[in-house]
Structures are given as structure tokens and as C-alpha cells.
Amino acid sequence: MKVFPEKIEEGDSTPAYYQLARVLHGWIMSGELRPGDRLAPELELCCRFNLSRMTVRRAIAMLVDEGLLRRERGRGGGTFVVGPKVDGGVFLIPDFQEEMRNRGLAASVRLLKASLVPAGETAAGKLGLEKGGKIIYLERVLEGEGQPLAFDRKYLVYDPSRPLLEAELGHGDTRELFSRCPELMPVRAELSLSATVLRPREADILDSRRGDPAFCMEQLVWAANDHRVAWGWMIYRGDKFVFRSISRLL
Amino acid sequence: MKVFPEKIEEGDSTPAYYQLARVLHGWIMSGELRPGDRLAPELELCCRFNLSRMTVRRAIAMLVDEGLLRRERGRGGGTFVVGPKVDGGVFLIPDFQEEMRNRGLAASVRLLKASLVPAGETAAGKLGLEKGGKIIYLERVLEGEGQPLAFDRKYLVYDPSRPLLEAELGHGDTRELFSRCPELMPVRAELSLSATVLRPREADILDSRRGDPAFCMEQLVWAANDHRVAWGWMIYRGDKFVFRSISRLL
DNA sequence: GAGTGGTCTAGACCACTGT
DNA sequence: CAGTGGTCTAGACCACTCC
Numbered sequence: 001m002k003v004f005p006e007k008i009e010e011g012d013s014t015p016a017y018y019q020l021a022r023v024l025h026g027w028i029m030s031g032e033l034r035p036g037d038r039l040a041p042e043l044e045l046c047c048r049f050n051l052s053r054m055t056v057r058r059a060i061a062m063l064v065d066e067g068l069l070r071r072e073r074g075r076g077g078g079t080f081v082v083g084p085k086v087d088g089g090v091f092l093i094p095d096f097q098e099e100m101r102n103r104g105l106a107a108s109v110r111l112l113k114a115s116l117v118p119a120g121e122t123a124a125g126k127l128g129l130e131k132g133g134k135i136i137y138l139e140r141v142l143e144g145e146g147q148p149l150a151f152d153r154k155y156l157v158y159d160p161s162r163p164l165l166e167a168e169l170g171h172g173d174t175r176e177l178f179s180r181c182p183e184l185m186p187v188r189a190e191l192s193l194s195a196t197v198l199r200p201r202e203a204d205i206l207d208s209r210r211g212d213p214a215f216c217m218e219q220l221v222w223a224a225n226d227h228r229v230a231w232g233w234m235i236y237r238g239d240k241f242v243f244r245s246i247s248r249l250l
Numbered sequence: 251m252k253v254f255p256e257k258i259e260e261g262d263s264t265p266a267y268y269q270l271a272r273v274l275h276g277w278i279m280s281g282e283l284r285p286g287d288r289l290a291p292e293l294e295l296c297c298r299f300n301l302s303r304m305t306v307r308r309a310i311a312m313l314v315d316e317g318l319l320r321r322e323r324g325r326g327g328g329t330f331v332v333g334p335k336v337d338g339g340v341f342l343i344p345d346f347q348e349e350m351r352n353r354g355l356a357a358s359v360r361l362l363k364a365s366l367v368p369a370g371e372t373a374a375g376k377l378g379l380e381k382g383g384k385i386i387y388l389e390r391v392l393e394g395e396g397q398p399l400a401f402d403r404k405y406l407v408y409d410p411s412r413p414l415l416e417a418e419l420g421h422g423d424t425r426e427l428f429s430r431c432p433e434l435m436p437v438r439a440e441l442s443l444s445a446t447v448l449r450p451r452e453a454d455i456l457d458s459r460r461g462d463p464a465f466c467m468e469q470l471v472w473a474a475n476d477h478r479v480a481w482g483w484m485i486y487r488g489d490k491f492v493f494r495s496i497s498r499l500l
Numbered sequence: 501g502a503g504t505g506g507t508c509t510a511g512a513c514c515a516c517t518g519t
Numbered sequence: 520c521a522g523t524g525g526t527c528t529a530g531a532c533c534a535c536t537c538c
Contacts, residue, residue, distance in 0.1 A: 015526060028437055031474025035425075035435045041504065052528045054304070057505085068437075073505045074536025086424045086439040086471050087345030087484075093495075095337030174336045175285075185285045187278055187318075189336040191495035195445050195463040195488030211461055213445040221336050224281025234337075238445030245343075245441035265507060291523065302509045307524085323524045324517025 016051055020059035021249070028068055028081055035083035039069065042079075066249045089245035093193070093217075096142045096150060096234075097172045099241075105144040109172045112205070113139040116158060123155045126220060126231040134158045138232070141205055142172060148206045149240050154219075154232030159184065174221060174230060184229045188222040196235070206237050213238030266301055270309035271499065273299075278318055278331055285333035289319065292329075316499045339495035343443070343467075346392045346400060346484075347422045349491075355394040359422045362455075363389040366408060373405045376470060376481040384408045388482070391455055392422060398456045399490050404469075404482030409434065424471060424480060434479045438472040446485070456487050463488030 012019060027033040040048070045056045060079060063069040067084045071077070100107035117137045124131040135155050142150040154174075162181050169177070178184045196216040203210040214235050221230035262269060277283040290298070295306045310329060313319040317334045321327070350357035367387045374381040385405050392400040404424075412431045419427070428434045446466040453460040464485050471480035 017526080029474060029476075031433075031437075034432055034474065035437065043504095053530090055527060058526095071505060072536090073503095073534070075501090075503050076537045077504045077535080079505080083425045083436050084438065085345060086436045087422070087469065088343050088348065089439065089441045091341040091343055091441075091443060093338050093341055095335060098338065172337070175333045182284055183281075186333050186336045187281075187285065188334065188497075189339065189495070191339045191341075193341060193493045193495075195465045195486075195491070197447055197461065197463045211447065213447045213463060215445045219337065224279060224284065226279075236445075241445070243443045245439070245443075247438075267507080293523095303511090305508060308507095321524060322517090323515070323522095325520090325522050326518045327516080327523045329524080 016049075017055050017058040017062070020045075020049060020051065020056065021062045024059060024063055025068070025249070028063075033081050035081050037081045039079040039081065062249055066247055090247075091243050092246050093191075093243050095173065100144050103144070106146075107172060108143045108146070109170050110141040110143060111138070111169050112141060113137065114169050119155070123231060127155060127157060127228045129157070138169065140169070142234075144240075149237055151202055151205050151235040152232065153234075154230055157184065157227075157229045174219070178223075178229065184223045184227070186221045186229060187224055190220045190222075192218045194218070198235070202235055206235070208237060208239070215241060266299075267305050267308040267312070270295075270299060270301065270306065271312045274309060274313055275318070275499070278313075283331050285331050287331045289329040289331065312499055316497055340497075341493050342496050342498075343441075343493050345423065350394050353394070356396075357422060358393045358396070359420050360391045360393060361388070361419050362391060363387065364419050369405070373481060377405060377407060377478045379407065388419065390419070392484075394490075399487055401452055401455050401485040402482065403484075404480055407434065407477075407479045424469070428473075428479065434473045434477070436471045436479065437474055440470045440472075442468045444468070448485070448487075452485055456485070458487060458489070465491060 024039070033039065039060075042053055042056050042060070045051070046053050049056070060069060060071070064071060068081065069079055070082045071079050094102065097107050115137050116134050118132045119127065119129055119135045121131055123135060124133065127135065129135065135158050138152070138154045138156065140152045141148050142152060156177060159181060168179060171177070175186055178186065194216045196214050198206060198208055198210055198212045198214050200210045202214070203212060214237055216233055216235055218233040219231065220228065223229045274289070283289065292303055292306050292310070295301070296303050299306070310319060310321070314321060318331065319329055320332045321329050344352065347357050365387050366384050368382045369377065369379050369385045371381055373385060374383065377385065379385065385408050388402070388404045388406065390402045391398050392402060406427060409431060418429060421427070425436055428436065444466045446464050448456060448458055448460055448462045448464050450460045452464070453462060464487055466483055466485055468483040469481065470478065473479045
């Protein structure tokens, strides 16, 4: 067993649990601890770094969340280094506005259509309404630096007491569509991501060619009390979007 | 302000922090607390539920991680309900084996090719090796219930002391490829997900048609000491894979 | 029984921020 | 200054699991 020279600096303004997490992370990344190895027990780490157990546990918990450590109870147990999942991972897919901010591009939204339509079978089912009831249908193009990057189609529940405002429709964030209607404010969404190819109209709108690859993100939005308020899907140009797996730690 | 009738049951075997997290979650989902509202301060929750502050904080932290709460320090601060991101989210994309387990399908791997080749410019760059050095090239088909679902191409660093074994190559998990070589055991991976269409050879192998939509997941794998050990990409049939955003809580 | 991690407490002090 | 959250401690008891 190796000697572990790292220390937790008292003068350091970064929290002790975070410093310790970095130390443990370093042990793994440097190969000092390898997949399958067992980490020293909590109480031993407490002594070694002169920290309380809760602090040590918090550091370990960060690496467990990250998938780098696994914990087992019982006499033969302990905290073990696991090779992380390497063929799958966590993808944090940002919304359009955020993605444009990340890229440093100016995001804009162009409204193509906004109309009151009778709900078809599918939309009615998705929104939990009766078929034929009035709902709002939106079509919008999401642009970055003036270039069309995504095509958004959405159905919204219709609230007669809430007039449609251009200012709201022209905003990229779905939340803004309900900004003046607290009862319908979203609290949850289900998203699903699939691969698709552009159909003629989509290609035209997105300044691309039919058959080009694209992402399709379907979206179902819930307000309080299990009330569904929006359903739609967004087509992202495949040549403009690549999503990266992220480790939130360190 | 409403009355909050919920209690933390002592007899319940589920941890108190988890029970409290469910209560808070319920307040938001039921609309009792709406986006923008301020949650009671920690000490007030401690009194109300007869819990210590650390336990209350742990419950709150779960909802903060979930994106449902936001915390602010200072006199005017507090814990606020935020409308969660509704146009983007967290996607936990599982590896192939896991995905098949989830679906209850029998996963199998068919090896198409395994050869020692000189590293081209790109592969050498990705793996941090010299161009022309020997590396391993693999082609494999990942099948579910006998049906081809994904096509995997991968370059591996070549270790002369480690003979290639059929048993390893036929396993779906990248980690298994290094199972007898502790120095090269993966500790980290970068994945990137893009949309693509099947090219003729891919379509042929995947029993699909050229131009069909597909996901492409590029993968770069690190072992300890910043040593890169594998680079490749996997083509997932678009008609067989849809990825869903997940909230890990409750 | 012995050793591990899982939960929980009742305090303490600090950092931040609006009043 | 007052009130918020952020960190940390030194203990306690429990659940689990191998020996």
C-alpha cells in the first residue's frame, strides 16, 4: 500500500469536502487506486485527514454520484473503485437559448404560425383533452446568428382568459409562454430524443436538404396537479448539434 | 399561506430525509408551492418536522439537484421554487448491454473483424500515439434477440504483452477488452452524440436501408495517467432507440 | 462478534446580503 | 444588524454482512 501525502489545507477557501474529493479523484486518475481496489474505511480517512465523518462522507458521495466509487455494507464491505461506465453516460442537453449562450451566438426566434385549432386525436391524447377542443398550435424557427438551426412545433392548452401575446410567442423558452398564467406554469417535463431525417418542408425551413440527419426532441410539459399544458417536438439540424457527456465533478 | 399537514413517520423504514424530499416534491407538484414561491427557512422546517438541520438540508439538496429548488444566501435570500428547465434536460444514455437488459432482450455481440493495423493520422491523434504505430481495429455488431441494432467500430492501443482473446472481443462492454490488463483499465470516457444517416455498408450490416436515421456515439476512453486506450464510434439504428430524460428522484 | 457504511442529532461558526 | 444558507464537528445508534 502506498503512502498518501495529500493534505487538506486549512487556509484554503475551498471547502474541505471538495478538497478531499479532489484528492480521491486524483488517486483514481493517477492510478494510485485502480478499479477494483478498496478505499480506506471512513474512520481511517477521518484520522488521516483530520476531518469529521460527515465531511469525509460528503467527499465520497461526490465520487459515488460520479460513478467512480461504489459502496458496500457489512463486514467484507467497504468503498471500492469501479471502472466507470464507458459505453454510456450522462448527457446534459441544454435548451436552445442556453446552447446559443454557450456558443456565444445571438439566439432569435421567428414565429411562423400561431393559430387556434381543434385538437386532433394524438394531440388531444397527449394533452389529456377531448378531441376537437380548441388548442393553440405554434410553429417557430429557432435561429442562431440569423441562421435557422431548429424547427419547433408545439401544441398548447388554450385558456380563453389568456390572450396570446406576440412578445411571449417570440420567446424561445417554453416557460415564457405561460409567464402570465401562474396556474399553467410548468413544473415538470418529459423529453425524448430520437434520430430522424429532414422531410421536405423541414429541410426548406432549416435551409438544408431533404434526408439530412437531425435530432428530434419530443416534449411533454406538465403544470401542477398533473395538468398537461404543452406537447410538441423540436427538430435540431444534425450538422449543427453534437451533445457531449459531462462529468459534473471537479 | 396554507397549512402543511404532512408528517414524517417514525415507524417508516424509509429515511427521514427521503420522506421530507417527497413532501417538498409534493408541495411543488400539487401547486401548493408554485414557481417563484419561497420555501420556509431551514430552521422553520426543522421545527415543523422535528428534524435536525442536516436532515432537512439533505432533503432540500435532493430537490436542488433535480432543478426544482434554488437557494440564495443573505438577508433577502432563501430557498425558492424554480420552474425546472423544460426545453432541455438530463439524459442517461445506457450502454448497449444495459439497454438490452432494460428491454428484456437477449444481447449478443458478433465480431466482424479484429486486426492489427498501422495507426492513421486521425486515430493516432485521438489515441495520442505516433502515426503508423500498430493499433488494434475492431468491428462488431451488437444484436438484440438476434437482430442487429448497432454497429461498433473501435481502435485500441496495442499491448504486445497482451494477446487478443476471442472471449474478450466478443463481449459488449469496453471494460472487458482490458480485463486482463490492469494498467489499461478505463477510468474515464468522453462520449459525444450526433445524428447521422446510414451509409451503404452500415445499412447492410444493420439490416436497414441507406439513408435511414441513426445515432452516432463517438467514444474516447482514458486509463490512469492520462493514457488514452480506445477510440471509436457506435452507430445505433434510429428506428430502435429513443432516449428519455430522467429525473433520478422519487 | 466485528467492521463496514447509512442515518441522524444538536450544536457551532462562517459567508453572504439586504435592511 | 439580522436572517439566510454553507460548512463542519463529535458524537450516537442502526442495518447489513462476513467471519
